[in-house]
Amino acid sequence: MLRYVIHRIFYTLPIAIGVSLVCFALVHLAPGDPLSAILPENASPQIIAEIRAAYGLDKPLPVQYVIWLGKVLTGDLGASIKTGQPVLREIIPAVGNSLILAAAAICLAFAAGSVLGGVAGYTRNRVLDRVVTSTAITGVSLPHYWVGMVLIVLFSVELGWLPASGMGGGNWQNMILPTITLAVIPAGIIARSVRASVIEIRKQEFVQTLYAKGLDGRRVLQHVAKNVAPTVMAVMGLQFAQMLGGSILVETVFAWPGTGFLLNAAIFTRDLPILQGTILVLAMIFVAMNLLVDILQMFVDPRVKRS
Amino acid sequence: MAFTRFVASLFATSTLALALTAPTQAAEKVLRVASTMSDIPLTTGQPSQGGEGQRFIGYALYDALVSWDMSRSDIPAPLAPGLALSWAADEATRTKWTFKLRPDVKFHDGSAFDAEAVVWNLDKLMKRDSPQFDQAQSTQAGFYVLNIASYKVIDPMTVEITTKKPDAVFPFQIVGVMISSPARWKEMGGDWNKVAYKPSGTGPWMLDKLVQRERAELVKNPNYWNPKRIPQSDRMVLLTMPDPNTRVAALLSKQVDWIEAPPPDTLPRLKSAGMQIVTNKYPHNWPYILSYSEGSPFLDIRVRKAANLAIDRAGLVDFLGGTATPSVGAVDAKHPWFGNPTFKIEYNPKEALRLMKEAGYSPEKPLRVKFAISTSGSGQMQPLPMNEFIQENLRAVGFDVQLDVMEWEALRSRRRMPSDAPENAGIHALNNSVSVVDPFNSLIGVALSTARPPMGYNWGGFKDPKADELALAAGLEFDPKKQDELLGKLHAYIVDQAMWIWVVQDLNPRAMAPNVKGFVQAQSWFQDLTPVSVQ
Numbered sequence: 001m002l003r004y005v006i007h008r009i010f011y012t013l014p015i016a017i018g019v020s021l022v023c024f025a026l027v028h029l030a031p032g033d034p035l036s037a038i039l040p041e042n043a044s045p046q047i048i049a050e051i052r053a054a055y056g057l058d059k060p061l062p063v064q065y066v067i068w069l070g071k072v073l074t075g076d077l078g079a080s081i082k083t084g085q086p087v088l089r090e091i092i093p094a095v096g097n098s099l100i101l102a103a104a105a106i107c108l109a110f111a112a113g114s115v116l117g118g119v120a121g122y123t124r125n126r127v128l129d130r131v132v133t134s135t136a137i138t139g140v141s142l143p144h145y146w147v148g149m150v151l152i153v154l155f156s157v158e159l160g161w162l163p164a165s166g167m168g169g170g171n172w173q174n175m176i177l178p179t180i181t182l183a184v185i186p187a188g189i190i191a192r193s194v195r196a197s198v199i200e201i202r203k204q205e206f207v208q209t210l211y212a213k214g215l216d217g218r219r220v221l222q223h224v225a226k227n228v229a230p231t232v233m234a235v236m237g238l239q240f241a242q243m244l245g246g247s248i249l250v251e252t253v254f255a256w257p258g259t260g261f262l263l264n265a266a267i268f269t270r271d272l273p274i275l276q277g278t279i280l281v282l283a284m285i286f287v288a289m290n291l292l293v294d295i296l297q298m299f300v301d302p303r304v305k306r307s
Numbered sequence: 308m309a310f311t312r313f314v315a316s317l318f319a320t321s322t323l324a325l326a327l328t329a330p331t332q333a334a335e336k337v338l339r340v341a342s343t344m345s346d347i348p349l350t351t352g353q354p355s356q357g358g359e360g361q362r363f364i365g366y367a368l369y370d371a372l373v374s375w376d377m378s379r380s381d382i383p384a385p386l387a388p389g390l391a392l393s394w395a396a397d398e399a400t401r402t403k404w405t406f407k408l409r410p411d412v413k414f415h416d417g418s419a420f421d422a423e424a425v426v427w428n429l430d431k432l433m434k435r436d437s438p439q440f441d442q443a444q445s446t447q448a449g450f451y452v453l454n455i456a457s458y459k460v461i462d463p464m465t466v467e468i469t470t471k472k473p474d475a476v477f478p479f480q481i482v483g484v485m486i487s488s489p490a491r492w493k494e495m496g497g498d499w500n501k502v503a504y505k506p507s508g509t510g511p512w513m514l515d516k517l518v519q520r521e522r523a524e525l526v527k528n529p530n531y532w533n534p535k536r537i538p539q540s541d542r543m544v545l546l547t548m549p550d551p552n553t554r555v556a557a558l559l560s561k562q563v564d565w566i567e568a569p570p571p572d573t574l575p576r577l578k579s580a581g582m583q584i585v586t587n588k589y590p591h592n593w594p595y596i597l598s599y600s601e602g603s604p605f606l607d608i609r610v611r612k613a614a615n616l617a618i619d620r621a622g623l624v625d626f627l628g629g630t631a632t633p634s635v636g637a638v639d640a641k642h643p644w645f646g647n648p649t650f651k652i653e654y655n656p657k658e659a660l661r662l663m664k665e666a667g668y669s670p671e672k673p674l675r676v677k678f679a680i681s682t683s684g685s686g687q688m689q690p691l692p693m694n695e696f697i698q699e700n701l702r703a704v705g706f707d708v709q710l711d712v713m714e715w716e717a718l719r720s721r722r723r724m725p726s727d728a729p730e731n732a733g734i735h736a737l738n739n740s741v742s743v744v745d746p747f748n749s750l751i752g753v754a755l756s757t758a759r760p761p762m763g764y765n766w767g768g769f770k771d772p773k774a775d776e777l778a779l780a781a782g783l784e785f786d787p788k789k790q791d792e793l794l795g796k797l798h799a800y801i802v803d804q805a806m807w808i809w810v811v812q813d814l815n816p817r818a819m820a821p822n823v824k825g826f827v828q829a830q831s832w833f834q835d836l837t838p839v840s841v842q
Contacts, residue, residue, distance in 0.1 A: 045761065047449060048761070051442070051446060054442060082346075082355055082443075083346075083349060083355065083443060084349075084441070084442060084443030084499070084500070085500055085503075085519075086500075089500070090519065093519060093520075094520065149552060149556075152553070152556045152560075153556065156556055156557075156559075156560035156562070157556050157559040157560050160560055160561070163557075163560065163562050164553065164556040164557045164559075164560045164562050165548060165553045165556065165557050165562065166521065166522070166546055166548070166557075166562070167518075167521055169522070252549060252550050252553075253550055253552075253553055254553065255521075255546065255547060255548045255549070255550070255553055255557075257518070257519070257520035257521040257547070261345065261520055262520060264345060264549070265345035265346050265520065265549075268345065268715065268716070269716070270716045
């Protein structure tokens with residue numbers, strides 16, 4: 001098992017380097033001067049050159065990449081062009097804020113998706129299944145930001161029940177609307193995956209054997225759930241990692257200061273160190289989540305361990 | 308059992324804390340403001356985030372030597388004494404400015420403000436080898452200190468600043484240099500990142516709490532040196548809400564009391580909910596900066612005048628929900644710098660057609676031009692629909708306008724280079740909103756032929772001996788009244804030359820709850836929130 005884990009970690013290294021290269025190249029390919037957000041309109045060529053050199057932007061791109069990668073390996077993601085703050089100091093609270101939202105949203109999505117998917121799987125081709133499936137497809141198809149705006153208009157503006165935006169200094173009520181918004185698509189995806197898995201598992205002979213042995217429905221459900229778990233876990237892992245990346249639109253609509261909000265601000269101000277650092281950290285979280293899910297699956301599903 | 312005890316003690320502590328804080332919170336007057344910013348500006352002294360950063364953080368936490376008088380809404384905000392009681396340039400060289408400082412001013416940390424503090428702050432921005440030099444603040448202050456050659460302490464309450472060349476508009480630049488506390492910087496171990504969370508200025512507000520990208524909470528400075536500007540609110544909560552619809556929803560749901568820049572199409576809804584919509588003239592132009600590079604069709608004054616006459620500004624203002632006024636030049640007709648132009652900027656498509664015909668163009672044989680525009684951006688209002696509106700207006704008189712749409716920072720990069728730079732090849736005009744705050748960035752620096760970027764704002768290369776003469780004279784006129792007269796003549800001249808295509812002036816709308824009282828919207832990029840409170 002340890003060998004498997006080491007292998008998986010080893011495989012992530014080229015992925016990490018590839019991701020770092022792609023994110024560096026993409027950020028630098030975008031039009032616009034990263035210094036334009038901070039330089040005064042009439043900065044002299046001398047000042048521009050000095051500041052460009054101070055941020056290392058005067059060197060050829062491959063050299064910039066190597067220097068940046070070297071620093072990244074020592075945990076130094078540089079400093080924000082705009083604020084001068086270390087990039088990590090900017091990213092960590094944002095990741096924390098996105099984590100809070102993602103954890104709540106994935107729990108909600110898991111609960112709703114599992115129940116709906118399970119019900120649909122058990123009532124295949126019946127009215128309930130069609131209702132649940134339609135609901136799941138609708139959930140997957142609705143744009144996040146539109147759902148967010150509708151929820152704000154309904155629950156904040158018209159009914160006045162919930163705050164419209166921000167973290168409210170830690171007020172849990174501020175989490176409700178963004179959590180629901182963020183959970184809609186993953187809930188739909190989880191519901192569809194669970195439904196498909198339940199149908200697939202229930203067709204298998206061991207389920208018939210369980211019934212033949214005289215187990216009641218509840219006990220059979222436990223066995224079905226156990227077999228569905230690896231699929232759900234894989235889907236949840238990916239969805240959770242995506243949520244941790246923050247949704248730029250959801251976080252902007254709700255003024256939630258997570259990674260999506262940070263990226264949005266960094267894009268508009270061409271804050272390259274923040275952009276590069278955030279994308280890299282998020283990509284690494286994505287890779288780590290995949291690794292974690294693979295390892296967890298090995299514990300849950302003995303077939304993975306054997307293979 | 309242990310867990311139960313923990314929960315019980317937590318509950319008891321929370322209840323007690325709530326009970327203790329409830330009366331204080333109830334008594335505290337809080338003003339909650341939703342800004343358009345996506346992050347809280349730098350709090351260390353020189354704020355980031357442009358005009359909004361100066362408005363909510365710069366002039367709230369800090370003072371400059373020279374300040375703006377933002378107490379009136381009926382005139383453009385004039386300069387006023389700030390941390391300096393008076394200032395004057397010497398008669399002989401006109402480069403040595405003596406600032407007599409205001410006595411008995413304390414920073415928020417209790418340390419005294421004096422001439423040493425001023426020099427220390429200028430070192431912070433300009434002297435790269437000084438321990439307190441801060442690149443982040445220095446870049447924000449670049450424009451303000453551009454013409455400073457040297458500075459020194461004359462006595463504890465007098466500072467002398469020498470400019471590189473005689474510059475009558477220097478007080479309009481020093482107004483942007485914020486003075487932060489040297490004592491606080493030392494207390495924080497010389498770490499500006501730490502100072503950011505516990506800054507100390509001399510301003511009417513003091514920072515109480517900073518949560519990056521979310522909020523800054525400012526509390527009133529009861530010992531502010533100007534008793535007339537001691538804040539009427541106990542606390543101002545500044546929130547980041549870059550999405551305009553989010554701001555509107557936050558105001559409608561009573562989550563905030565004040566929002567910046569509501570979108571025009573939401574104004575009827577806000578008004579129907581009883582919200583106050585406050586607008587005023589605002590030194591903020593939305594023009595097309597024309598290219599005078601070789602081959603540009605705008606070298607022909609008939610084409611320039613035709614473009615100015617082709618735009619239905621009243622229709623555009625209506626489209627914007629009344630949040631702008633039609634431009635009649637770089638400044639409005641009542642501004643001291645307006646002068647007496649003979650060319651009237653108005654909607655006159657017949658005359659525009661005639662001029663275009665004279666120049667050899669017509670709707671059937673249109674003049675092809677390319678305008679660089681942005682998708683959004685600070686001060687750009689609603690660039691896409693506005694440009695499409697104008698594109699149709701211009702088409703009707705013989706222009707075939709191709710819109711080269713780019714992202715805001717890309718457009719800013721183009722503006723930083725003159726029109727004849729290779730990157731700007733083929734672009735005949737740049738749609739970049741401009742502030743009309745000081746004489747240099749409003750008139751002198753846009754009309755003077757030598758003020759090409761980066762030395763000024765003459766992006767297109769407008770070159771005219773009379774404009775040069777007037778611009779140079781205005782820049783060297785130290786008598787404010789005479790300077791206004793010269794600026795009026797310069798303005799009238801560039802309007803008569805149809806130097807740019809002037810379209811509208813933003814009215815800077817903001818919306819606030821019905822119970823927000825005391826706000827006077829100055830004709831300025833900056834506003835004074837000290838008289839504002841929620842009743």
